[in-house]
Amino acid sequence: MINFIICDDNEFFLMEIYNIINDFCLSKKINFKIYAFNNYGSEFYDIMRKELDNKVYILDIETPNGNGIDMAKKIRNKDLNAFLIFISSYTARYISQVVSSDTMFIGYISKRKNYHEELLKKLKKIFKLGFQNNVIRFKDQGIIYTFDMRNIIYIQADSQRRRSIIHTCDGMTEVRLTLKKLKQILDYRFEYSHRSCIINHEQVIYIDTVVKIIKFKNGMTINLLSDSFIKKIRLQQTQIHFM
Structure with missing residues (x-):
């Protein structure tokens, strides 16, 4: 099973990401589960610590109670195999931080430009790399x-x-x-x-x-x-x- 973990404080984008992932996985007949959060609170931490296979995180960089880049570093300290995707409305402001974060992220998506197509590209890339237990x-x-x-x-x-x-x-x-x-x-x-x-x-x-x-x-x-x-x-x- 693929476990998608999304965090975005914008309810519209949270549901958009949820629906894109849902439609993609159903079309590919993939066994999956989606965990959606609007903040980096205790429930998010509980899932982050939980022993789940094949985790894919989609992290909003800027939220009122946390930073997605800092959260990605915490995830990497615990899990070297999870896939990380960053999403933000402020591409220019955070791109250098993302690149230098040493979190082995799979991609960066701007909410302001073609986010639907970009997320699909990242999902296809993840499944091309695969959860084949070769890495x-x-x-x-x-x-x-x-x-x-x-x-x-x-x-x-x-x-x-x-x-x-x-x-x-x-x-x-x-x-x-x-x-x-x-x-x-x-x-x-x-x-x-x-x-x-x-x-x-x-x-x-x-x-x-x-x-x-x-x-x-x-x-x-x-x-x-x-x-x-x-x-x-x-x-x-x-x-x-x-x-």
């Missing part, structure tokens, strides 16, 4: 990292430097998060091949348990295979052989 986001040393899990090949621990090195199809990135913490946010595609290495099975061409190497689709090979991992792979190969 992970995490914060490390004040930096927000985003990875497509399909492009992660393997992750190796550098114990001496206390880093984890994420090898992707585009290169490698060093982060301070431990393998244990990274494994917690990765999905079923990932497995420990060794206590110092996590592999993406979708990127593997073959595993040689005799020579003890793993070869990936990009031609890279590693020899980080634990005895327990080798035993498991050999058992799987035996089961496949007799099927």
Whole structure:
């Protein structure tokens, strides 16, 4: 289910946004729910803190009791995966604040110009990016990292430097998060091949348990295979052989 959370102190625009989202989701046969608020009060905070999947926030920047940019920062401190859209009547006044807010927002909509078409564009963009559980986001040393899990090949621990090195199809990135913490946010595609290495099975061409190497689709090979991992792979190969 997609959970839309709207806040706008203008009743007209609140209902306009509600109806645009409602019509869009019904036309796409999307399972959704809309939470609409006219202020950043306790009820809004309750939904913000609630553990809901696939959140999409549409935030009015200027309201009598709160600022949408400040609220977006609070949301980001709790949720790195939610989509954020800002809306305001005062584009010029706030655009620089939005750009510099470091909230990874999906777009900015002016109430004064083509807001219906612009909101539809943003909704289509969100569903193109998708809630396909392919993207992970995490914060490390004040930096927000985003990875497509399909492009992660393997992750190796550098114990001496206390880093984890994420090898992707585009290169490698060093982060301070431990393998244990990274494994917690990765999905079923990932497995420990060794206590110092996590592999993406979708990127593997073959595993040689005799020579003890793993070869990936990009031609890279590693020899980080634990005895327990080798035993498991050999058992799987035996089961496949007799099927």
